[in-house]
Amino acid sequence: MDRQIKTLQDKNSYLDLRKQERVTLLEILDRALDKGVVISGDIVISVADVDLVYLGLKVLLSSVETMERLRGAPMAGAQEEPT
Amino acid sequence: MVIYTYGVIDSKDTIDETIFGLEGVGVHNVSYRDIGVAVSELRQKLQEITDADVLKHEEVIETLMTKFTVLPIRLSTIFNTKENLLSMAELYYEDFKDNLARLHNKAEFGIKVIWSADTIKQRIIDAYQKTKHNVSISSESPAKTFVKEKFEKHIIDKEFQEEANRCIAVVDDYFNKIACEKKLKRLQTENLLLNASYLVDKQRQNEFRQAFEQLKNTPGDLKFLFSGPWPCYNFVTLTRKPASVDYFNTEDMLNRLLAQQGLAQERNSV
Amino acid sequence: MTMNRTIETDSQEAFIEEIEKVQDVLPKRIDANPKNVEKGLAKLVLTLVELIRKLLEKQAMRRIEGGSLSEEEIEQMGETLLKLENKMQELKEIFGLKDEELNLNLGPLGDLM
Known part of the structure; x- marks a missing residue:
């Protein structure tokens, strides 16, 4: 009986230890992955796509302006077929 | 090499x-x-x-x-x-x-808080059902039903966000005055209410720890994680950014676009 | 050799679960493989369309909250929003894209949506 309990206890402490290690690693990664002295650029989007995204954001800006203008006339755009 | x-x-x-x-x-x-x-x-x-x-x-x-x-x-x-x-x-x-x-002589400390987003939302939904909003939309058509559902979701989400802000303010209050600087990330996931980093002077680190002990013992359904002292990862500020073909400077770009938008709004209101 | 750094929590599992969710969303490189290029471009374009759609929805909700709309205007708005949502759903299916994929990571600023 006593030995069974001891094994269960060991298993729990083992799991707790693994969890603690996991938490530690995650906490470190939460910081060290993209914080601190970040001096090399993230290669997230390649050059061609950078242009695309920039253009995309510019298009977005115009749409927002249009939205603002349309705000006076309630949903005037609703008459047209959405493109 | x-x-x-x-x-x-x-x-x-x-x-x-x-x-x-x-x-x-x-x-x-x-x-x-x-x-x-x-x-x-x-x-x-x-x-x-x-x-x-x-x-x-x-x-x-x-x-x-x-x-x-x-x-x-x-x-x-x-x-x-x-x-x-x-x-x-x-x-x-x-x-x-x-x-x-x-x-x-400073170090970083982390405070993370988890809450049950589902429980909070349910509480909001229950309260909303009891006091139906002033705006009533009769659902006679699929379009109206669609709007009604969207609207309810909107109201619930709005209240959820406000509750999150209230809760975060209460937690931050424990550490605000002890820390030199702070970086708060709210709702990185629905349940991860707060991921906070505080910059604390060596001499006040015990005080900071005590504050956490107090926070920990307050009644409520929040779960807490305390970590530190850490190297000051979140408090390094570099004003100089490399000009590299591969580097997409989002912060700079967005600031420029926002500034443009600011100008656009001024033009419209004239 | 480590400092007296402590990590203390009453719920290891809960935090492991949530933090892992956060770290899953690391910026991924858009594949330059020609087969995937179209999908990558579609993803970018649809992400921005989705942003606009969400902004429109949000704006509509605010107006309803403000109470300045007639029943007829709400009906019209509902029809448009419904059409937009259905159209987006169609496009997502055509390109085999999931909701979570239509997002942009803006680095230090977090996700676009």
Whole structure:
């Protein structure tokens, strides 16, 4: 009986230890992955796509302006077929 | 041979103590004027970073922290030549000096808070059902039903956000006055209500710890995680950014676009 | 050799679960493989369209909250929003894209949506 309990206890402490290690690693990664002295650029989007995204954001800006203008006339755009 | 970097330190002296870094290679100081970069030389560029590497990287920085002020460098920052490393140091020298002065004798602490988003939402939904909103939309058509559902979701989400802000303010209140600086990230996931980093002076670290003990014991359904002291990862501010073809400077770009939008709004209102 | 750094929590599992969710969303490189290029471009375009659609919805909700709309206007708005949502759903299916994929990571600024 006593030995069974001891094994269960060991298993729990083992799991707790693994969890603690996991938490530690995650906490470190939460910081060290993209914080601190970040001096090399993230290669997230390649050059061609950078242009695309920039253009995309510019298009977005115009749409927002249009939205603002349309705000006076309630949903005037609703008459047209959405493109 | 590549140069793996751990941190920028406020010293040009050689590192007395033997510190072992990744792949068991010793850590030494590459000095530039009155500061230095703690590095170790690896035979070749890391193909992939392992858990052990991550732990080692962190361990080296924390050991350095016992002797110097350290600006932790992001994981896996590697230079091909010493000349490149020194060019970088030259480029960022002012930034590094400013940060080293600002972060001297300080450490970072992390407070994370989890709440049950589902429980909070349910509470909001229950309250909403009881007091139906003034605006009543009769659902006679699929379009109206659609709008009604969207609207209810909107109201619930709005209240959810406000409840989150209230809750975060209560937690932050415990640490606000003890810390020098703070960075709060709210709702990174629905349940991760708060991921906060506080910059705390060495002399007030016990006080900070006590504040957490108090917070921990308040009644409520919040779960807490306390960690620290850490190297000041979240409080390194570099004003200089590299001009590189591969680097997409989102912050700069968005500021420019927002500024343009600001102008656009002014034009419309004239 | 480590400092007296402590990590203390009453719920390891809960935090492991949530933090892992956060770290899953690391910026991924858009594949330059020609087969995937179209999907990558579609993803970018649709992400921005989705942003606009969400902004429109949000704006509509605010107006309803403000109470300045007639029943007829709400009906019209509902029809448009419904059409937009259905159209987006169609496009997502055509390109085999999931909701979570239509997002942009803006680095230090977090996700677009």
